[in-house]
Amino acid sequence: MSDxxxxxxxxxxxxxxRTLARSFERRSYTVIxxxxxxxxxxxLRKHxxxxxxxxxxxxxxASGLACVQMLNKHDPEMLIVVLTGFASIATAVEAVKLGACQYxxxxxxxxxxxxxxxxxxxxSEPELTNRSTSIKTLEWERIHEVLVETDFNISEAARRLGMHRRTLARKLNKQQVK
Structure with missing residues (x-):
């Protein structure tokens, strides 16, 4: 399939x-x-x-950098964007070196x-936006980061975040984490 x-x-x-796929499908992309x-x-064997x-x-x-390298080897013209919740200069540079067009x-x-x-x-002059991140978004990102660090152990994550376990559980129920 070549689209x-x-x-x-x-x-x-x-x-x-799933959310990202729906959003791109609304923009007339075919998503796999x-x-x-x-x-x-x-x-990649089929598409x-x-x-x-x-x-x-x-x-x-597993590192997405290995995936970037594989995708670039498959098709050097493919436009690859790396997304991360754990951004660092070192991984950004490495991603671009391996073939990502953006990080x-x-x-x-x-x-x-x-x-x-x-x-x-x-x-050399990327467009700057005035869009700021909401406090709720920042809080959710921090919660998710700590959950990943603790291998989704609610009790340990609550301790590291300095909140009661039930409070964290309520916040997670509101966000529908799966």
Missing amino acids: NRLLLIVEDDTAFA HAANLEDAADL SPRYAVVDLKLNGN LAKPSNTDDIEAAFGHVAGV
Whole structure:
């Protein structure tokens, strides 16, 4: 399958991947999803996506950088955007060296990702936005980060966050974490 609007999403968080896929489908992209490196390799045998969105940190401590390298080897013209909740200069540089056209910190929306696909190498003045992150979003990101660090142990995450376990459980129920 060769489609100019074919997008591969490599993301282990199925809820986030589903949301992202729906958003891109509304923009007339055809979306395929892989939860890990092996699934992505299988999809590349059948499809030739023009675009890819890759999570930097996949389940089992797998690195999205290996996926970027594989995708770039498959098609050097593929536009690859790396998304991460754990941004660092070192991984950003490495992602670009391996073939990513852009590296974005979460939360990034569909507009940000689509703009990153249009990023032209050598442009030294990226567009700055005045969009600020809400306190609720920052709180949720911190909670999710600590949950990942504690392997989703609610009691330990609550202790590290300095809140009661029930309070954290209530917040998680509101967010519908799966």
